[in-house]
Amino acid sequence: MHKNKENKILESKLNKVSIALKQSIKNLDSYTHVRGESLYVDDINIRQGTFHGVVFDSPKAHGKIKSIDYSKAEALEGVERIFTYKDIPGKNEIGGIIADEPLFAEDEVHFWGMPIALIVAESEFIARKARGLIEINIEDLPVITTAKEAKAKGSFINAPRFFSLGDTEKAFQECEYVFEGETFSNGQEHLYIEAQGAYAEPLENGNIKITSSTQGPTSVQKTIAQVLGVAMHKIEVDVTRLGGGFGGKEDQATPWAVMAALATYHLSQSVKLILNRHDDLRMTGKRHPYESTYKIGLSKGLKILAYQTEFLQNSGAAADLSPAIAERTLFHATNSYYVPNVTTKVLSCKTNLPPNTAFRGFGGPQGMFVIESAIAKAAHEIGVSAKQIQEINLLDEDDTFSYGQIAEKVEAKNTWNSAKNIFSSDALEQEVAEFNRNNRSFKKGLSFMPITFGISFTNTPMNHARALVHIYLDGSIGISTAAVEMGQGVNTKMMQIAADVFSVSIEKIKIETTNTTRVANTSPSAASSTADLNGKATLMACNSLLERLKIVVSEDLDVSEEDNITLKEEVVFVNGQKSELSWTELISSAMIKRVALTENAHYATPEIHFDKTKEKGHPFAYHVYGTAITTVTIDCTRGTYEFDSVKIVHDYGKSMSEGIDLGQVEGALIQGIGWMTMEEIAYNEDGKLLSNALSTYKIPDIFSVPKTVEVIPVETEGNDMAILKSKAVGEPPLMYGIGAYFALQNAIKAFNPNYDLQFHAPMTPEKVLMSLYKN
Numbered sequence: 001m002h003k004n005k006e007n008k009i010l011e012s013k014l015n016k017v018s019i020a021l022k023q024s025i026k027n028l029d030s031y032t033h034v035r036g037e038s039l040y041v042d043d044i045n046i047r048q049g050t051f052h053g054v055v056f057d058s059p060k061a062h063g064k065i066k067s068i069d070y071s072k073a074e075a076l077e078g079v080e081r082i083f084t085y086k087d088i089p090g091k092n093e094i095g096g097i098i099a100d101e102p103l104f105a106e107d108e109v110h111f112w113g114m115p116i117a118l119i120v121a122e123s124e125f126i127a128r129k130a131r132g133l134i135e136i137n138i139e140d141l142p143v144i145t146t147a148k149e150a151k152a153k154g155s156f157i158n159a160p161r162f163f164s165l166g167d168t169e170k171a172f173q174e175c176e177y178v179f180e181g182e183t184f185s186n187g188q189e190h191l192y193i194e195a196q197g198a199y200a201e202p203l204e205n206g207n208i209k210i211t212s213s214t215q216g217p218t219s220v221q222k223t224i225a226q227v228l229g230v231a232m233h234k235i236e237v238d239v240t241r242l243g244g245g246f247g248g249k250e251d252q253a254t255p256w257a258v259m260a261a262l263a264t265y266h267l268s269q270s271v272k273l274i275l276n277r278h279d280d281l282r283m284t285g286k287r288h289p290y291e292s293t294y295k296i297g298l299s300k301g302l303k304i305l306a307y308q309t310e311f312l313q314n315s316g317a318a319a320d321l322s323p324a325i326a327e328r329t330l331f332h333a334t335n336s337y338y339v340p341n342v343t344t345k346v347l348s349c350k351t352n353l354p355p356n357t358a359f360r361g362f363g364g365p366q367g368m369f370v371i372e373s374a375i376a377k378a379a380h381e382i383g384v385s386a387k388q389i390q391e392i393n394l395l396d397e398d399d400t401f402s403y404g405q406i407a408e409k410v411e412a413k414n415t416w417n418s419a420k421n422i423f424s425s426d427a428l429e430q431e432v433a434e435f436n437r438n439n440r441s442f443k444k445g446l447s448f449m450p451i452t453f454g455i456s457f458t459n460t461p462m463n464h465a466r467a468l469v470h471i472y473l474d475g476s477i478g479i480s481t482a483a484v485e486m487g488q489g490v491n492t493k494m495m496q497i498a499a500d501v502f503s504v505s506i507e508k509i510k511i512e513t514t515n516t517t518r519v520a521n522t523s524p525s526a527a528s529s530t531a532d533l534n535g536k537a538t539l540m541a542c543n544s545l546l547e548r549l550k551i552v553v554s555e556d557l558d559v560s561e562e563d564n565i566t567l568k569e570e571v572v573f574v575n576g577q578k579s580e581l582s583w584t585e586l587i588s589s590a591m592i593k594r595v596a597l598t599e600n601a602h603y604a605t606p607e608i609h610f611d612k613t614k615e616k617g618h619p620f621a622y623h624v625y626g627t628a629i630t631t632v633t634i635d636c637t638r639g640t641y642e643f644d645s646v647k648i649v650h651d652y653g654k655s656m657s658e659g660i661d662l663g664q665v666e667g668a669l670i671q672g673i674g675w676m677t678m679e680e681i682a683y684n685e686d687g688k689l690l691s692n693a694l695s696t697y698k699i700p701d702i703f704s705v706p707k708t709v710e711v712i713p714v715e716t717e718g719n720d721m722a723i724l725k726s727k728a729v730g731e732p733p734l735m736y737g738i739g740a741y742f743a744l745q746n747a748i749k750a751f752n753p754n755y756d757l758q759f760h761a762p763m764t765p766e767k768v769l770m771s772l773y774k775n
C-alpha cells in the first residue's frame, strides 16, 4: 500500500521532470538511487546453488613461485574447487593493448596482489577462510616500485613515444629565460563505491551470461572468449549500471568476470565474484604516478618559446591501458597554451606495482601538472605571477597543437577573460594580498587554472557506436546502446534525445541494460565520449524512425510529404496546425501498415584521424575549455588548509542537461583536488600497498569541499560534433583541481619568503607544514 503511494509521488515528480525537459532535467536515476532501488551486480537475485569466489593473490611483488599447497584449502568443507592457470582451456592472457598479462600467475608473480587462483565455495565466507589455508613459497626477485628505477634498469612496457613541433633546440638558444626542473604526481585510487565484481550464469548449450560491473562489456566478452577458447557469440555480457567507474572499470573489470565465467564453464553452475574493499584496493591498478622532467624557455616578453619534457609513467607490471594513457599525456602536455617549439617524450616504465590504469583524464592531468609546474617555476624565478605567463600564452584560433591539429573555436581566452570579469579577479587578488599583509598565522593563496581537453578516443578506430531503438506497439520506446551508466547521467541524456525527437514524455522511454547481444562490438564507455557517440547513434536511429512515421502521417491525414509534419507533446502537427492524430494512434497505424518500428544506427565520428608513424593528425572531434580561480587559506601553525572558493567558467557548449553537467563539474573538481592535495598512495619498498584502507588513504569528504564552488557556463555556439551541441563534460573539469596545488604553493610563498617551489603532489598538510618552515 505504502509502495503504491510512493510510486504515485514518484510518477508525479517524473511528470514534472518531463515538462521541464530540455535544460534543467535532473539525473533520473536519482529517484531509484535514493530509494535504494538501483540494481548493481550484488543486487541480482542469484540462482539456487550459486557458488561464491574469492581470489588468492600474490603476497610478494616479484618472485618465482617455488610451491603452492592447496590441500588444506581444498579439504575445507564447502569448498567446491580451486581454479588456477592449469584450468584455462584457451589462453591465459587478458592484456587489452599488449598481450603481456596472464589471468592467473604461472611460475612468476609480478606484483603484490597478482591473482594466482580462484577459490570457489558455497559461501564467500568459506572461500575466504580457505584462502587463509593456502601455503605458498615464493623466491624473491628484485622489486621495482618507481618509474625512475625502472628507467635506470631499462624496464619498459613498450617503445617510447615522442611528439614534436618546431625546433626546440634552436628555440632554447633564443630564449631570454630557461628553467629546468622535476615534478612528481602520485597515483590515485578510484574508490568507486561498488567494488569490482561479476556474476556468471550457465545458459543452454554451454553458453554463459555474465553480469559485470564494467565500462567495457565488449572487452569482457572478448577476453572471456579468448580465455575459455570459445567464440564470442557464446558469451553474453550484461551491465545494469555501475556504482562508479572513473576509468577503473574500463579494463580492470575484466579479470573478475573472466574468473567467474571460467568457474561457471567448469562447474555448469552460477558463480558470483565480488571483491571486498581490501582485495580491490590491493589487486587493482590506479591512476599512474608520473616522475617528469621539464625545460621551459621564455622570451623577455614572457612568451613560452620552447618546452621540453620527459614523462616517466609508472605503468605497473603489465601494459593494461598504459600506452594509450601515455599518448594522452603527450596530447595534453601544453594544456591551454600555444607553444611553437615542443619536444615531449613519454616512457611507460614497467614496475612491480599492480598495472596502473585509466582514471578520469586518462594521463592528461599528469601532463598538465608538469607545464603548470614549469610556468610556476618560471614565474617564481623571474619574479612575476604565474598568471601573467599563463595569460600571455593562452591558445588562440588557428594555433597548432604539437600533434598537428589546428585549434578551432577556441575558448581559452574567452573563458579566462570571462572568469576574470565575472569573478572580479583583480579585487579577489587584492583581498588575498591584503589578508596576507594583515595576518601572520594564516595565509591565503590564489591560482588560475585554464584547461583544454581533447574529446574523442585518442585511438581513432574506437570512435564509433550503435543504437537499437524499438517503438513498441503501444507507443512506448526501448533504447539499447553501448553506453554504460556509471553515475554520469548518460541514460538520462539518451532519454532526452529520444524524447526530443519524438516529443514524447520521459515515461514513455526506457533505457535498456547495456548488453552485448543487443549492441555488439562496442568501445568502452570512456574518454568522456559516451554521450556523444551513443547519443549521435540514438539520434540517427530516432530520426530514421521519425522519417518513416512521417510517411504514415502523410497517408493517414492525406497531406503531402512536403508539408511540414511535426510531433509536439505526443500529437501530430501539420504546417503548425494540431491534427487529430496522436502519437499512440500513429504507432498503431504504422503497425497496421507493417512499417518497421525498430531501427539500428551506426555512428562513427567524422573528420578525425591520427598517423602514429608521424605523430601528427587531427585526433579530436573538438576541445573543451575552461578556467578556474582557486583560493585557499593555510593555517600556518598546523599546515592544515581550507579552500575558500573555486570559481569556474566552463565551456559546456550548449548544455543539454545543466543539472547533470554541473554535477559532473563539481564531482570532477573535488576528485581533482583530492588527487592534488590529499590522496596519497603509498607502497613500501617491497611493493606492498600501505594505503590499503580508508584509514590510511584520505579522500575528500564534505569538509574538504571548497566553501564556495561557482560554475558559470560560457556562452558558446557549442559544437556540431557534440551531441545536440552539448559538449562532453565527464573528465575535463577534473583538471581544475590542479589549481588547488598552485594556490597552496602561493600561500606558502606568502608565509615563507625562502620557500623554493616544490612540484611533488599531493600537497598534503604534512608537506605544507614542512614547506612553511623550510629554509
Ligand code: MTE
Residues within 6 Å of the ligand: 244, 245, 246, 247, 359, 360, 361, 486, 487, 488, 490, 525, 526, 527, 528, 529, 530, 531, 664, 667, 728, 729, 730, 731
Ligand atoms: N561520473 C560518475 N558519477 N561516475 C563515474 O564513474 N566516470 C568519469 C566521468 N564521470 C564517472 C563520472 C569518467 S573517467 C569518464 S570517461 C566519463 O564520466 C564517462 O562518461 P561520459 O563519457 O558519459 O562522460
Ligand code: HPA
Residues within 6 Å of the ligand: 250, 321, 324, 328, 358, 362, 456, 457, 458, 459, 462, 526, 527, 528
Ligand atoms: N580515453 C579513454 N579511454 C581510452 C582512450 C582515451 O583516449 N583511448 C583508449 N581508451
Ligand code: MOS
Residues within 6 Å of the ligand: 215, 245, 246, 247, 248, 250, 358, 359, 360, 361, 362, 525, 526, 527, 528, 731
Ligand atoms: Mo574515463 S578515464 O575515460 O573512463
